[in-house]
Amino acid sequence: xxxxxxxxxxxxxxxxxxxxxxxxxxxxxxxxxxxxxxxxxxxxxxxxxxxxxxxxxxxxxxxxxxxxxxxxxxxxxxxxxxxxxxxxxxxxxxxxxxxxxxxxxxxxxxxxxxxxxxxxxxxxxxxxxxxxxxxxxxxxxxxxxxxxxxxxxxxxxxxxxxxxxxxxxxxxxxxxxxxxxxxxxxxxxxxxxxxxxxxxxxxxxxxxxxxxxxxx
Amino acid sequence: xxxxxxxxxxxxxxxxxxxxxxxxxxxxxxxxxxxxxxxxxxxxxxxxxxxxxxxxxxxxxxxxxxxxxxxxxxxxxxxxxxxxxxxxxxxxxxxxxxxxxxxxxxxxxxxxxxxxxxxxxxxxxxxxxxxxxxxxxxxxxxxxxxxxxxxxxxxxxxxxxxxxxxxxxxxxxxxxxxxxxxxxxxxxxxxxxxxxxxxxxxxxxxxxxxxxxxxx
Numbered sequence: 001x002x003x004x005x006x007x008x009x010x011x012x013x014x015x016x017x018x019x020x021x022x023x024x025x026x027x028x029x030x031x032x033x034x035x036x037x038x039x040x041x042x043x044x045x046x047x048x049x050x051x052x053x054x055x056x057x058x059x060x061x062x063x064x065x066x067x068x069x070x071x072x073x074x075x076x077x078x079x080x081x082x083x084x085x086x087x088x089x090x091x092x093x094x095x096x097x098x099x100x101x102x103x104x105x106x107x108x109x110x111x112x113x114x115x116x117x118x119x120x121x122x123x124x125x126x127x128x129x130x131x132x133x134x135x136x137x138x139x140x141x142x143x144x145x146x147x148x149x150x151x152x153x154x155x156x157x158x159x160x161x162x163x164x165x166x167x168x169x170x171x172x173x174x175x176x177x178x179x180x181x182x183x184x185x186x187x188x189x190x191x192x193x194x195x196x197x198x199x200x201x202x203x204x205x206x207x208x209x210x211x212x213x214x215x216x
Numbered sequence: 217x218x219x220x221x222x223x224x225x226x227x228x229x230x231x232x233x234x235x236x237x238x239x240x241x242x243x244x245x246x247x248x249x250x251x252x253x254x255x256x257x258x259x260x261x262x263x264x265x266x267x268x269x270x271x272x273x274x275x276x277x278x279x280x281x282x283x284x285x286x287x288x289x290x291x292x293x294x295x296x297x298x299x300x301x302x303x304x305x306x307x308x309x310x311x312x313x314x315x316x317x318x319x320x321x322x323x324x325x326x327x328x329x330x331x332x333x334x335x336x337x338x339x340x341x342x343x344x345x346x347x348x349x350x351x352x353x354x355x356x357x358x359x360x361x362x363x364x365x366x367x368x369x370x371x372x373x374x375x376x377x378x379x380x381x382x383x384x385x386x387x388x389x390x391x392x393x394x395x396x397x398x399x400x401x402x403x404x405x406x407x408x409x410x411x412x413x414x415x416x417x418x419x420x421x422x423x424x425x426x427x428x429x430x431x432x
Contacts (some may be wrong), residue, residue, distance in 0.1 A: 038360020039367060040254060123308035142358045150284055168358070171383070
């Protein structure tokens with residue numbers, strides 16, 4: 001990390017800085033994940049569940065992106081996991097340069113999994129490569145079945161789509177199969193896991209898939 | 217509408233164009249509302265319920281903003297209400313210039329209520345005045361109680377906050393009173409209506425308030 005200049009040149013593009021981030025990530029973490037969703041879809045709760053399930057076997061670190069507050073990084077720190085909060089002010093997404101600044105001296109030790117939780121937004125975060133290995137999207141099924149068509153870029157760019165809050169399916173009047181078909185129509189290579197962070201349903205399937213990606 | 221030049225000058229600011237929009241809106245509609253929310257909070261469903269409740273007494277028109285698709289404007293047209301779809305491509309919010317272009321010849325007749333449904337996003341739409349009389353925000357209670365703190369500008373700028381999907385409160389583990397307090401902390405002058413478009417609860421209180429604003 002020390003060998004790469006930390007001066008971020010405003011003339012450089014996001015992709016150029018992201019490429020440098022990727023080199024840094026690989027020197028500090030086995031796998032780096034950009035976690036994206038609309039506001040309130042459950043990104044931080046998914047992170048908490050994932051950490052709790054795997055914490056005995058893997059080392060985590062988390063970079064949190066929010067407009068304001070350190071609520072999310074405090075939730076992660078409460079689990080004993082190193083967390084760094086980026087507050088973007090009025091910027092509706094993370095950019096490579098913000099993450100570049102955040103990873104100076106972070107994480108404090110080498111980790112297996114570095115999660116970057118993006119700002120809650122189904123649009124712009126999809127346009128900014130941060131240098132991650134994987135893009136994981138959390139989608140609350142309560143948001144309805146049509147969103148993959150209406151926000152196609154986010155769904156298209158996701159490697160994994162976690163269909164969260166499936167415990168609410170019986171009450172929200174959502175057809176899970178129709179939602180799944182709409183995701184696949186936009187992104188046939190998406191790996192899809194229906195999950196509930198309340199009941200724990202589906203969380204094992206997701207974390208098992210994840211551990212395979214770490215190469216354990 | 218015909219008397220105002222429709223050439224939008226790229227050098228003019230959003231607020232300058234919004235001020236012109238406002239003059240146009242007042243010549244075609246009694247009240248113009250900018251309807252905002254995160255994706256999937258229920259803006260279009262709120263619109264449908266509002267229209268169905270008031271259609272015998274008031275004339276509506278709707279401008280729909282989405283990245284892609286005309287799904288929302290088709291839902292409004294199905295109710296016999298004039299609707300115009302703006303597709304923003306990759307732009308995550310409506311801007312005054314987009315609305316200015318949309319209102320050439322729209323609505324086809326003078327109306328009581330002109331709704332502009334913004335792109336689903338809790339961040340950037342709050343930064344762009346479209347020339348509206350009122351800003352109404354729809355917030356799905358399933359998104360949790362902390363969002364007013366995390367996305368303060370949207371809550372701060374809203375004249376009305378509709379706390380939607382309250383039928384899911386018993387299943388989603390959300391404390392409605394805490395959410396309401398968090399909204400008021402960010403915006404003490406917000407008018408708040410807890411509603412459910414599924415059960416109809418609270419919708420009358422909202423539409424009664426709205427009709428008073430039309431000056432009926």
